[in-house]
Amino acid sequence: MFKKRFINQLINSFFDLSPILTVVIIFQVLIIRQAIPDVGHFILGILFVLIGLTLFIQGLELSLFPLGESMAYAFARKGSLFWLLSFAFCLGFSAAIAEPALITLAKQAAELAYQKTTIIDSPSDKNNYALGFRITVAISVGLAILIGVLRIIRGWPAYYPVFYAYILIALMTPFTPLEIRAIAYDSGCVATSTLTVPLVTALGVGLATAIKGRNPMTDGFGLVVFASLTPVIFVMIYGIIV
Amino acid sequence: MDWLAQFFIRLLETARDFMPIFLVLIGFQLLVIRKPISNARKTFAGFIFVLLGVSIFLEGLDLALFPIGKLMATQLTTAEFLGINPVNKTTTWQTYAWVYIFAASLGFAVALAEPSLLAIATKAEQISGGTIRAWGLRIAVGIGLGFGLALGTFRIVTGTELYFYIIAGFSIATLQTLFTPKAILGIAFDSGSVTTTMVTVPLVTALGAGLAQTIPGRDPLSDGFGLLALASLYPIIAVLSYAQIAQWFNKRSLSSTP
Numbered sequence: 001m002f003k004k005r006f007i008n009q010l011i012n013s014f015f016d017l018s019p020i021l022t023v024v025i026i027f028q029v030l031i032i033r034q035a036i037p038d039v040g041h042f043i044l045g046i047l048f049v050l051i052g053l054t055l056f057i058q059g060l061e062l063s064l065f066p067l068g069e070s071m072a073y074a075f076a077r078k079g080s081l082f083w084l085l086s087f088a089f090c091l092g093f094s095a096a097i098a099e100p101a102l103i104t105l106a107k108q109a110a111e112l113a114y115q116k117t118t119i120i121d122s123p124s125d126k127n128n129y130a131l132g133f134r135i136t137v138a139i140s141v142g143l144a145i146l147i148g149v150l151r152i153i154r155g156w157p158a159y160y161p162v163f164y165a166y167i168l169i170a171l172m173t174p175f176t177p178l179e180i181r182a183i184a185y186d187s188g189c190v191a192t193s194t195l196t197v198p199l200v201t202a203l204g205v206g207l208a209t210a211i212k213g214r215n216p217m218t219d220g221f222g223l224v225v226f227a228s229l230t231p232v233i234f235v236m237i238y239g240i241i242v
Numbered sequence: 243m244d245w246l247a248q249f250f251i252r253l254l255e256t257a258r259d260f261m262p263i264f265l266v267l268i269g270f271q272l273l274v275i276r277k278p279i280s281n282a283r284k285t286f287a288g289f290i291f292v293l294l295g296v297s298i299f300l301e302g303l304d305l306a307l308f309p310i311g312k313l314m315a316t317q318l319t320t321a322e323f324l325g326i327n328p329v330n331k332t333t334t335w336q337t338y339a340w341v342y343i344f345a346a347s348l349g350f351a352v353a354l355a356e357p358s359l360l361a362i363a364t365k366a367e368q369i370s371g372g373t374i375r376a377w378g379l380r381i382a383v384g385i386g387l388g389f390g391l392a393l394g395t396f397r398i399v400t401g402t403e404l405y406f407y408i409i410a411g412f413s414i415a416t417l418q419t420l421f422t423p424k425a426i427l428g429i430a431f432d433s434g435s436v437t438t439t440m441v442t443v444p445l446v447t448a449l450g451a452g453l454a455q456t457i458p459g460r461d462p463l464s465d466g467f468g469l470l471a472l473a474s475l476y477p478i479i480a481v482l483s484y485a486q487i488a489q490w491f492n493k494r495s496l497s498s499t500p
Contacts (some may be wrong), residue, residue: 045306052299063288
């Protein structure tokens with residue numbers, strides 16, 4: 001049975017990937033008019049992507065989704081707000097701090113600050129700036145999950161925090177150094193990663209199911225978007241202060 | 243052999259990146275909830291699957307999609323391809339038409355291949371009991387992502403201020419929420435940030451950097467950013483529109499068959 005599911009998933013994954021293959025091949029052959037360099041590697045790589053995607057989806061359904069939901073139930077039954085909120089914060093923080101895309105972005109931000117502004121004078125300070133940037137983003141993601149969980153418990157509508165975040169971002173942008181603006185906007189998207197999204201979704205949906213009077217559809221979602229907006233605010237603050 | 247060693251390093255790196263999350267999960271489960279994980283073997287197997295899956299996936303991206311994606315981003319922005327006269331370098335934004343088309347198709351295709359979006363779309367379909375279709379959601383996100391990226395490349399080409407595009411997007415999304423069924427709001431908002439992970443970020447960053455390098459007057463260091471922000475904002479608008487259209491069709495079919 002397991003084998004059959006794996007094969008089904010493999011076929012699904014192929015359909016998921018077919019659009020990107022079509023775009024790449026059409027552009028390369030018809031518009032740029034050049035053969036794909038190294039076809040052998042290309043085909044091998046596509047096979048890898050296919051198998052990887054299949055394994056990832058299977059693994060999510062076996063572990064992260066059920067675990068996230070069962071933990072949400074357990075916390076709801078335990079009824080300790082403190083532990084639930086600290087779990088939410090730790091989850092967001094730990095997911096963001098090690099995110100490879102964030103590490104890259106932090107380095108780029110430090111490079112930018114070194115070359116374009118007078119914030120950093122010596123190259124050795126770049127590492128500190130990058131680390132500060134990463135910690136700032138990770139803290140903001142943790143806080144976002146914390147506030148999101150609090151929102152589900154209190155039953156505030158999903159769009160409230162999102163709107164406040166939007167308004168704050170819009171108001172703060174003019175006061176942010178020009179160089180850091182685009183990077184601040186991008187930092188939000190980078191922080192919510194491959195594992196964060198399914199886990200946080202499972203947590204939100206699980207909580208909204210477990211708590212009386214909450215609807216998993218209306219209340220369970222909306223955590224991820226908030227977690228990608230707060231880093232923008234925090235990075236702007238970081239840019240203004242540092 | 244060489245390749246195997248490389249893959250092993252990749253596996254270790256992924257394990258290192260995921261370690262904090264695994265530790266938090268297991269730590270809270272054992273120390274705070276104080277219950278053994280139900281189905282521990284299945285959960286453990288799932289962790290291994292996720293780890294292996296992501297490593298193999300990334301390895302495949304490195305082998306196939308990233309080199310060709312980056313190559314295409316640079317090829318499409320070369321002066322020869324765009325037909326820019328090397329003597330007088332006057333270009334208008336129309337010169338880069340192929341770049342916008344490429345960005346739009348790339349955005350659409352990448353959204354469909356994104357594992358996190360797949361995960362959240364499946365979840366949404368389960369919970370909504372089939373009212374929201376996973377495919378419909380993913381196609382809506384793809385359209386939004388494509389539009390956002392095309393707009394983002396247009397912004398880099400024209401050198402206009404990112405702020406305006408963001409505020410415009412925010413305002414449209416805000417207006418739309420007033421007319422959208424409340425049940426889908428959370429999913430619509432989430433689907434924006436979901437798209438920008440494993441596949442999208444490296445490809446989009448390469449596109450932005452490539453553009454900022456070729457276009458005269460742009461600084462590769464600072465002008466390549468901002469694509470991701472738009473790539474995560476415009477899918478929200480697209481999904482909200484999808485919800486509105488779906489609602490409108492439902493209403494119409496209800497009123498026509500009394």
